Amino acid sequence: VKVSALGEFGLIDLLQKMIAEAGVDRAGDEKPIIGIGDDAAAWRCEGVQLATVDTMTEDIHFSLDTITWKELGWKSLAINLSDIAAMGGTPRYALIAIALPDDTRVEAVRLIYEGMIELARESGVVLVGGNVTRAAVISLTIMVLGNATGDKLLRRSAARPDDVIVITGYPGGAAGGLEMLTKKLKLKNEDAAYLRRAFLHPQPRLVEGQILVKHGIAAAIDTSDGLLADLGHICEASAVSARVEVGKVPLHEILRRNFKEKALEMALGGGEDYELIFTGPSRLIQQVKKELKCPVTVIGKITSEATGRIDLFDEAGQLVTAKSTGWAHF
């Protein structure tokens, strides 16, 4: 059955039922005052509200040749939750604007929502509304609202000279997954599963972001554009520069063994990992590292030069150049 047969309102009804049955029309006992089905959603709020929006469009951000419907739903929400994580907050509500060709199968839409619902449930996010529209290609624009942790925030602009630069997890996994899928590389099952997951099923670092803000870390960003590009955003917003020791950039064994010398380039320049980069005074970083359950690696230092430049150094202390510094949309 195609969405054109169901009609706009039939489709909205179906999605509303899926959301209610999965219990993501509420968070435990807490229901929004008004969820899906009115002109706007409504809920009671206090404290510092966070808001972010991100879009995934077919053939720009994803290819239906490589992503499954469920992964598409998961990732569309995950990239927004990652923005809330990068503020140290807790996501609460999401609005989903979906655009679909009218010959899209209803089953595909159902699977997209299954992926979203799975992550919404894991993260306590309530789906309160959205919009359904026709378009030539599939596109998902999701807005997530959340709360800051104790009114404190992680900001791009809060890095200070002599701060240590830290990254969670292993950068480059998403770039490796993209390369594997687009070049149809045949890798070992375990390796293929890891890289696919890194690229198409990212896990937003929500708990980690909240731990950072609770411990007094002030500067962070998530790696959506790539390690160097996103560290660059921090440097520009903070009017500082950075020294990165490329030998310290953590390379996952799977990335390294499948992509050899290209692994470092992927780790520095590849986007869409949705890890956190954060900075802070060395003593504070030592405390925070003990609390975080994920891999955490110091990769460099913030310097006082106001140019927003990133200098890369090899193990011998020699200046090197990065081949790629992330990607921009135009």
Added chain:
Amino acid sequence: VKVSALGEFGLIDLLQKMIAEAGVDRAGDEKPIIGIGDDAAAWRCEGVQLATVDTMTEDIHFSLDTITWKELGWKSLAINLSDIAAMGGTPRYALIAIALPDDTRVEAVRLIYEGMIELARESGVVLVGGNVTRAAVISLTIMVLGNATGDKLLRRSAARPDDVIVITGYPGGAAGGLEMLTKKLKLKNEDAAYLRRAFLHPQPRLVEGQILVKHGIAAAIDTSDGLLADLGHICEASAVSARVEVGKVPLHEILRRNFKEKALEMALGGGEDYELIFTGPSRLIQQVKKELKCPVTVIGKITSEATGRIDLFDEAGQLVTAKSTGWAHF
């Protein structure tokens, strides 16, 4: 200059500057804690928060043959503010997700934002964030956050039997404008200006919505799908039915003289007027009518039948049928 030459971050910088220069990065003295340029926007909030999202996509919701860039910006925001109006609330913050072909002229994007900024300024809305992405056609997905008036809300589900049905303004103007533009009708200047404005430059009924809620009106919707379709949404959500006297539906003189007997059909079935339909006990409606500065017309009554049906009656009390009942997306 095309957006591809400016680059994603260059474009974001340009838009951020436009927004700051126009002063819509704040509302008077009140600045958000974090506006454009971090992973998420942040502001302090209390009370009942409202949230809505709507999309306008090229060749689905608008044609570049007929809409100007500025009108596109205005209307994209207006349709969202109208949803806040339909809840009786005050809009506060907007996030703009814009998708553009990479050969779009920067000047076009600037004009789109001028249209949005003009309406944002008139309505006290702060532009706090967004997303820029590439796409095959232009599309704007806007999310608006607002506050309820005194914690009270207008809902689709609050219509009660014997409520009087009321509409603001003159329905059908947008349908008239669409017909004029797509059929390239040559009308008198004054008529053409009225119809174009009705279709491409709608004025969200924010003040009116707030007056309704302050006076105890509980049920409302905005007419985006069309008078009958949207009244139908109220009836379904409220589990009631409606009797509409077609002779009472207010037809603007300009609609009537240019479209003759088709004018009524446009008023009943045409979408995108962004007027308010509301219902309430007759005595309350009389009080509210005195407060509202815009045209307000009683067009029928809510009945107790739970089927969500709308019956149309002519002046002789005879049941008639509507040719069109609004439009759905698929």
